[in-house]
Amino acid sequence: MTEVPALAIILAAGKGTRMKSALPKVMHRLAGASLIAHVLGASKAAGIERICIVVAPGMDEVGSSASAVQPKLDVFVQEKQLGTADAVKAAQQALENFQGHVLVLYGDTPLLRAETIEAARNELHAGADLVVLGFETDTPAGYGRLLLDERGCLTGIREEKDASEAERAITLCNSGIMGFRAAGTLLDLLGRIGKNNAKGEFYLTDAVALARGDRLEARMIKANAEEVLGVNSRAELAAAEEAMQRRLRLAFMDAGVTMTAPDTVYFSHDTRIGKDVVIEPHVIFGPKVVIEDGATIRAFSHIEGAHIGKDAVVGPFARLRPGADLAREAHVGNFVEIKQAEIGEGAKVNHLTYIGDASIGARANIGAGTITCNYDGFAKHKTEIGEGAFIGSNTSLVAPVKIGEGAYIGSGSVITKDVAPDALALTRTPQEERQGWAAKLRRRLTRGGNKKT
Ligand code: UD1
Numbered sequence: 001m002t003e004v005p006a007l008a009i010i011l012a013a014g015k016g017t018r019m020k021s022a023l024p025k026v027m028h029r030l031a032g033a034s035l036i037a038h039v040l041g042a043s044k045a046a047g048i049e050r051i052c053i054v055v056a057p058g059m060d061e062v063g064s065s066a067s068a069v070q071p072k073l074d075v076f077v078q079e080k081q082l083g084t085a086d087a088v089k090a091a092q093q094a095l096e097n098f099q100g101h102v103l104v105l106y107g108d109t110p111l112l113r114a115e116t117i118e119a120a121r122n123e124l125h126a127g128a129d130l131v132v133l134g135f136e137t138d139t140p141a142g143y144g145r146l147l148l149d150e151r152g153c154l155t156g157i158r159e160e161k162d163a164s165e166a167e168r169a170i171t172l173c174n175s176g177i178m179g180f181r182a183a184g185t186l187l188d189l190l191g192r193i194g195k196n197n198a199k200g201e202f203y204l205t206d207a208v209a210l211a212r213g214d215r216l217e218a219r220m221i222k223a224n225a226e227e228v229l230g231v232n233s234r235a236e237l238a239a240a241e242e243a244m245q246r247r248l249r250l251a252f253m254d255a256g257v258t259m260t261a262p263d264t265v266y267f268s269h270d271t272r273i274g275k276d277v278v279i280e281p282h283v284i285f286g287p288k289v290v291i292e293d294g295a296t297i298r299a300f301s302h303i304e305g306a307h308i309g310k311d312a313v314v315g316p317f318a319r320l321r322p323g324a325d326l327a328r329e330a331h332v333g334n335f336v337e338i339k340q341a342e343i344g345e346g347a348k349v350n351h352l353t354y355i356g357d358a359s360i361g362a363r364a365n366i367g368a369g370t371i372t373c374n375y376d377g378f379a380k381h382k383t384e385i386g387e388g389a390f391i392g393s394n395t396s397l398v399a400p401v402k403i404g405e406g407a408y409i410g411s412g413s414v415i416t417k418d419v420a421p422d423a424l425a426l427t428r429t430p431q432e433e434r435q436g437w438a439a440k441l442r443r444r445l446t447r448g449g450n451k452k453t
């Protein structure tokens with residue numbers, strides 16, 4: 001879309017005291033990814049080449065987790081939290097060497113979309129020196145208010161604590177997201193921002209009135225209020241999660257996924273789903289799940305780190321853990337847990353079973369109550385089951401162990417040794433039968449009047 005390079009500064013040094021947490025605020029998670037990872041994702045998707053984040057001393061984990069999402073990233077440390085303008089100044093070095101658009105984003109607004117960042121950049125292209133992303137809300141408390149002149153032009157931003165009663169009645173608010181056409185302009189404005197305000201902080205928002213004084217053009221564009229929701233408390237985190245889930249559900253339905261009760265299905269930011277997949281109510285996805293076309297996920301299943309093949313059926317009440325890899329048309333039924341295991345094409349693991357550290361061949365049938373005993377208290381061991389094998393109900397497979405292709409395991413067996421292809425293995429004690437024994441017992445007990453001896 002644009003030839004002008006862009007740099008984003010993501011502010012993340014705030015302590016977020018209202019979160020009452022040992023974690024820095026921007027490390028709290030939404031759909032499985034940290035707040036700052038969402039902002040990084042939107043910046044990347046908007047084509048921003050250079051990204052800087054500003055953290056407080058001791059927030060090394062924020063820098064390292066952000067670098068994991070976005071390897072080309074500069075981390076700056078704001079020594080003391082003296083306000084948002086001071087935070088931007090921490091990244092001064094990056095600004096000094098940069099020619100192009102600068103966007104200031106807040107690490108605590110995870111719902112911001114790439115399209116909105118692009119809309120702000122379009123204003124800069126069109127000639128604005130500064131652009132502010134505003135939003136309308138019925139509950140403006142806590143936000144800076146946007147001041148407009150009689151022609152509707154942006155003249156300044158007033159923080160709540162500094163606002164007059166009339167200004168507090170304004171419902172047009174500052175999202176915190178700002179764009180500057182030139183890094184030089186931003187540096188110049190930063191140099192002149194003071195801290196003559198109720199909080200005694202350096203407010204980035206003062207840049208607007210200063211720019212107007214310089215006869216620079218400051219514009220405002222409106223964003224959707226939900227999209228710029230700032231997370232300052234656990235309640236706002238929950239509200240942001242709900243909004244993010246609604247967004248993910250709509251995107252999946254648009255892409256051809258059927259959900260009978262979408263409000264009860266929870267996705268991860270990285271869930272990938274093919275076409276004509278059906279997801280029944282009350283399903284939860286953890287990170288790293290891929291579902292191929294035509295699969296069905298039945299109600300009350302919990303799925304993370306799993307690959308589900310074409311036309312496979314999972315659940316109801318199934319748990320797929322990391323490394324579960326279901327080939328096409330595999331069936332995993334109720335009260336079954338699968339971990340680090342390949343389930344071959346058309347194989348069935350339908351009831352009350354634990355399969356861990358295993359490979360199950362195509363068309364094998366795993367009976368109810370089968371357990372792979374994969375752990376001896378020290379190490380994990382593998383169970384290999386060949387194609388078309390039949391494991392009778394209530395079998396314990398003590399790993400490491402191999403069951404050959406087409407082998408048959410009698411129900412209730414404890415298998416500790418490898419089984420050859422097409423063999424029958426069973427470890428039950430032989431059944432004994434005593435003719436008439438039960439009838440005799442009943443007669444004896446009735447005759448004796450059921451007296452205690
Ligand atoms: C800020 C805006 C306000 C806007 C609101 C939107 C200012 C002065 N006010 O207020 O107009 O309506 O956001 O959500 O900018 N941060 C630092 N270092 C600091 C202070 C803050 O890095 O010294 C970071 C925080 O981590 C956060 C962001 O800047 O990501 C915003 O700071 P916060 O304290 O949440 O500002 P608000 O009071 O919400």
Ligand code: CA
Binds near residue numbers: 230231
């Ligand atoms: Ca905030």
